Amino acid sequence: MLPIPENIAIVGLNIESLITALILRKAYHRDFVNIRIVNIANPTPHSNISLVDKQLNQLLTHYEVPEAQYLKTLKAVPIIATEFDEWSNTEFIIPKKHEADIFFHPLLQEISSLKRQHFDLRLDTNDFFFSHYLSAKKLQITSESFPFAIENGYQVDSNALHELLVEIAENNHIQIDRKDTFDFRLDTSGNIFSEDFGDGNDNEYIFDCSGFSQILTSKLPGYCQKQLPKIRQNNRCLSATLTNTHQDRKITCVAMKAGFLTICNTEQITEIQYFYSSQYTSDEDAKTELLDYIQNKKHTNVASLNLYSSGQHLVAAPWQGNCVALGLTAGFNQLPVVSSIEHLMLSVTDFVDSIQIDANEDEIKAAFNARVTKRYEYCRAFGDLSLLLQSKLDFPYWLIPQDNTLLSEVSGAMLALWRKGEDLNALSVADIIGEQAWYALFCGLDHFPQSNLQKHVNENAIEKEVYEMKRRFEGYSNNFTPINDSFDKPADQKTIENSAVSEEDNV
Template sequence: MKTLNIVGGGSAGWMAAIYLNRYFNREVKNFQVNVIESPDIGIIGVGEATVHSIRFFFGAMGLDEAELMAETNATIKSGIMFRNWKKPIAGQTHEYFHPFDQQQPGGSVDISSAWFVGGRKSQERYDEGVSVNSHLIKWGHCPKGASSSNYQGAVPYGYHLDATLLARFLRRKAVEQGVRHIEATVTDVEVAAGKILSVQTDQGAFAGDFFLDCTGFRGLLLEKLQSDNWESFADVLPCDKAVAIQREFPMGTNPRSYTVATALSSGWAWQIDLVNRQGSGYVYDSGRISPEDAERELRDFLGPEAGVLKCTHLDMKVGCRRNTWVGNCAAIGLSSGFIEPLESTGLHMIHLGVSLLATHLAGDDGSGVLRDSYNEKMRGFYQDLKQFIVLHYCLSDRDDSEFWRAAPATVEGCAWLKSKLPLWKRKICEYQDFAGSYASIFTDANYRYVLYGMQHYPELRFAMSEGELEGIFQRFSQLLVRAKAGTLDHAQFLQAMHAKKVSLTGP
């Protein structure tokens, strides 16, 4: 039996532990999985939103959804509302919604093309014309129904959750399933012939056959094996700091089932509602604004109506490892790479990294072929996400600050995206445009929400009959009627989750 040492806890360490333990030790114990976690080093713990695919991770781990949500103070996330990313339109703040679904109610062309040909952009936002989630949030509903199964709903959804509580929840579940939790602080890493022999800690040395670096931006293990192994994305994604504020709910409000991302002077602010508080923060370019001014701008934006519980300043290292797997060590989470949290991809990249590592480790013969394959894919995934995030910035027409005046030029560092933007002014953005890419979650449907939300519209020169157009959108309207009847009010759904927590832990 081999030993797999995971150094570092947090979401990365414990997601990796529970996944790899389940993958390799389901029938026969192939690995002793250890998590070496320092009691003295806290986790960042501010990443509180997810993409919808994280449900598949939790479900595959056999976790009960109601228990998960109750233990992490979670709410449902139906998508992200973007505000102020362009100049006001007709005196109104610019906004668009990026939901987790796009409907295709049938017809000779897709609903997006029909939306343009039918001239519907004069009467509704693009997302309102093609997404059920866009209407659920207006009704105050979430995708879950009274009889929805674990991780199932009328349409895809993600979560807002407390990242610190998630790590504790996963730790408890992993230990119950046989993972060994070692509380120790790493003091040194013993390396020989390009491999890690052991980690030295204040509780002794721990040898292993394979190591996972989950030590965050420090990359404590991987840095010992290969220096100069970081590719920065600062040339196109200059936001390198954040100030995060946890605060009480404004009086008389219920948690929203969507994230809000509002553009400020030198970056953007997030607002994420949990059942017990709101998490907010300002992701900004420190070359344009100081930490003190960023905190002041965030507090002014939030207003005085709710009490601040906690304020934290964070440094961010935006980019990725050129080689995520070196020798007998692979990095997972922030030590592997980081894309600013605009589209909530942190947990997704942990899920992607650890699940891909499992399939590669399962057949590894030491030749390096599988290691090289893993490194190529992980670097490609980060490069793909980089371009999708740049898309949000480069289409802005704001000129009220240095930051926003520089934003359109960020596309110059993304050759693939730069080549596609003129194309998407002449044709619909479609799945085939992504052939050969490393898209891991964001494809044509997601690009359409950003492109058309930012008013980067195609000019389509074909016609459809009134009857055909009416049929497509009538069928979409019927989908909305069924969705409204089959889903719960978000606040009522959360009350049921709270009742579940009481039954689990006692009054």
């Protein structure tokens, strides 16, 4: 059994470390456990917008921050779906789970199964998700007369969130040490010690939240990256921040010439990140392409442009010795279907649960590592399959065949299930990407047989069921009031200015 923590140090002063500290403080009383955050100089690029889910709301509610206040302070915009534009013939969404969807999931399963058996049936996947109706009709996401809930997330202002978390941490006996440098040493068992962590206490547990720097994790003797297949790898990220923009409750992923954009926004800013491969475009061309996109979409003022190196990674064993790698330190996937904060919160909860397990230390750590890395692998598989199965024909980046045999175990298994016409729930990790999301992905990418199609005898009956479903969703949507006009549509065109690129190619 692992020791109950008495001293905890968290390396890095950022949103991830602060959330970690607050989850641990919630789990461990201040009279018995010291929690200390040690600031370090950290070159990890700082995103202006953070993607969070409702778990953070619950955490902040525990610290008596009312949800309404928190959302207002953070200029939050809900997330009800991730939209994929230009990846296939039609736009499609990966919805946040809505409780009303479950009644129609069997129909989606049935139609997709028949289509995989070469039956020629019409399927517009978005119709099966109530989030789509809320978005298309520009409706509020909650209604007092409709008790089914959506598990939406939020796009929040990172700086405001950071400030809020610092305030909560300082009011809840979490010590924050701001240092420019610090030293640490490893003992023969691979445990980390540092005078900078406090008053000479041995810290039973140290959490590495240093982001891509992996300040502690990368120095551990057993450190290695888990090798995952490389499907259309992107190594660069061009990030634009725009002000005075429209508000969209979907995160958007747009396929570009040599990679994809991810677009998110708060009430005040939009952040567009272009993940691309320098093999297929130059930085200058990527910049031109991005600015053209912004202009074509009638977006708004570009406040800043930053260029980073960007790769995906996954630490093979996030918990070694007394050090646990969390969040971006542990892994990073470019496609934002699951955010790094969601990963982090689940991992910290796993840690707290692990401490209570009555088993051998090594077994507990191995189980923790398996669970955490499996989550990343699921998310990675989701991204890999979206990059593999897209149907773009316009640019070399998308046309170069990928080696299917190099698919990860998870990707391969999900793809095999799909192609065999089987249900996809067998492999789902319920707390990270649900079965519905996989259906949305495969159906949205239109990954169905395209030849030797045949009519289905019950086609009319199936279409009638789809019609009835749409009628029901239309009815449900009448319970919701419209949102402010500024949501979900571009604002008037503004001049693109201040588009100089600042190179921060230091990751």
